[in-house]
Amino acid sequence: MKMRPHRVWAVIQKEWAETARNRGIVWMMALIPAVIVLMVLGTDYGFVWAGQSGQDLKSVNMPVPPNLSHLPRHEALIIAMNEQFFFYLLLIPITLPVYIAAHSIIGEKETRTLEPLLASPVSTGELLLAKGFAAAAPAVVINWMAFSIVLGGVALIAPPAVLGYAVRDVWIIGMLLFSPLLALFSVMLGVLVSSRVNDPRTAQQISSVFVMPLILISLMVLMGKAFLTVPLVLAGAAVALAADILVLFLAIRVFQRETILTRWK
Amino acid sequence: MCSILRVEGLTKRFPAFGKGSHETLAVDAIHLEVQAGEVFGLLGPNGAGKTTMVRMLCALISPTAGRAWINGFELGPDNDSIRASVGVLTESPGLYRKLDAVTNLSFFAKLYGVRDIAGQVDKYLRMLGLWDARYQLAGSFSKGMRQKLAIARALLHEPPLVFLDEPTASLDPEAARVVRDFIEELRGRGRTIVLCTHNLDEADRLCDRIGVIKQKFLCIDSPARLRRQLYGSAVRVRLEKLAPEYANLLRGLPFVKQVEASDGALIVRLEDPATNNPTLVRVLVTAGAGVRYLEELSVPLESVYFDVMGQQDQDVRQEAKA
Ligand SMILES: Nc1ncnc2c1ncn2[C@@H]1O[C@H](COP(=O)(O)OP(=O)(O)O)[C@@H](O)[C@H]1O
Ligand SMILES: [Mg+2]
DSSP states (O other): OOOHHHHHHHHHHHHHHHHHHHHHHOOOOHHHHHHHHOOOOOOHHHHHHHHHHHOOOOOOOOOOOGTTTTTHHHHHHHHHHHHHHHHHHGGGTTTHHOOOOOOOOHHHHHTTOOHHHHHEEEEEEHHHHHHHHHHHHHHHHHHHHHHHHHHHHHHHSSSSSHHHHSHHHHHHHHIIIIIHHHHHHHHHHHHHHTTOSHHHHHHHHHHHHHHHHHHHOOOOTTSOOOOHHHHHHHHHHHHHHHHHOOOHHHHHHHHHHHHHHHHHH | OOOOEEEEEEEEEEOOOOOOOEEEEEEEEEEEETTTTOOOEEOOOTTSSSHHHHHHHHSOOOEEEEEEETTTETTTTTTHHHHHEEEESSSOOOOTTTTTTHHHHHHHHHTTOSSHHHHHHHHHHHHHGGGGGTTGGGGGGGGHHHHHHHHHHHTTTTEEEEEESSTTTSSHHHHHHHHHHHHHHHHHTTOOEEEESSHHHHHHOOOSSEEEEESSSEEEEOOOHHHHHHHEEEEEEEEEEHHHHHHHHTTTOOOOOOOEEEETTTEEEOHHHHHHHHHHHHHHHHTTTTTTEEEEEOOOOOOOOHHHHHHHEEEEEEEHHH
């Protein structure tokens, strides 16, 4: 399977140029991270205020990692809270790009741009990889921006210990490595399904079924049944990378130029 | 002479799709050879298999049977090279409506590995009269402009062989004329073109050879020879005074097929005006007729087309009876 970087890049640029014209999608991608940023900073501020005004926070029932028990109660709570939000942030890029990916092949079929595209010398691998990457990247970048804004806000309003704890290898690796690979996985799933299914909504639903197990694992983490560690995140990233490659190859196998072109609408 | 396109027994059957439908034989064992620099017309009604033929030859869909060589590459094993070396105007222009003309073209220039992307894009935008609209979104273009942009896209990488699938089908007469003029210009530059059309005048005007297709070729030849083959040629002879004996006299000549009087003139069908006319005139003058003038009549390609199609229908009816 040929992969020529300049062609992959050409398709990525084209996809981005189209996405940029579609303000709706960009806003949708930014909406959830923006809400999370506001929630993190809002609760952080609430806890800081409660701590400063000497309120009793014993009744707040939240799992606090054992290694934080030496900190003042409200600082420990802020940290525990942030940890959960950061975890959400890690997973966000798996939700929205699916939407874009689901539209990527079907969309071109509907606008009839698929035929000239497939008549060009672009290979299936180049096309699918580019489509996947192009859909995942904006969400990941928005996520990084959200993470940076939260860190900036925490530096402003929360005690220094909180920031120190947030800027931690788990989250750095998680954001830079795990989250993008996971995003790419869900996107490639979307691309794979969308090359086989006729309408975008079905494609989205089918791919979300595959994303379910991930959501279950994350619920466990959120309920305090598991804590993220560096080895865990690295292992997660490795699994995600393997899954990415697997899904890409599967998508290439499944993608049949002829069927996609000639099947009646 | 080298053939840039060679097709042997190319066949496409579409499988039945869904309940109540049955297999479609879209293209039936077609043989064809197109020489470099030729404009070949695939002329046929809707559903004749033109688009299917083009899609097969552009390596977009695979034939059920048969082989083909395009620019020296064999269909099947060399599909990648075929895609890189042909240009195609698909049935619908298929432009990215949210991108401007330049971006639409540069994208494809990159995919085709064009070296001087900006140069080629400029060249074709100017050539097709889209220069002033180059930063407008393709979605805001008129149908004619879209078609021209799609034609530019098909030519960017200077393919030796270009397929144009019904380039004027959905255009108003004015836009259609502009597109036809451009195709004529391309022809003048020696580009090999396969042109699908159901428009007789277009085929007549633009093509060196025409294949009348309805699943298979019903006939292939140059427009002029197609006419002659089916009708011979006709000349109109206008005389000072029309007398019945002149017609009888002409009927006796070996090369004359038919003579009828119409509108004060004689319509004479004969084998070849170029060699027969002098004799014809001499005979008339000897018999005392005053020949005012003689003009060649051209049979419209339309009659050829409908004749061939009509024959086809009769064949089908006879087959059905048998
Ligand atoms: N994807 C397809 N699936 C099934 N039948 C098809 C398909 N595409 C075309 N056909 C059939 O093949 C025949 C030829 O179609 P087409 O090549 O589009 O003709 P034309 O371009 O000359 O109008 C028609 O009978 C059409 O119904
Ligand atoms: Mg057609």
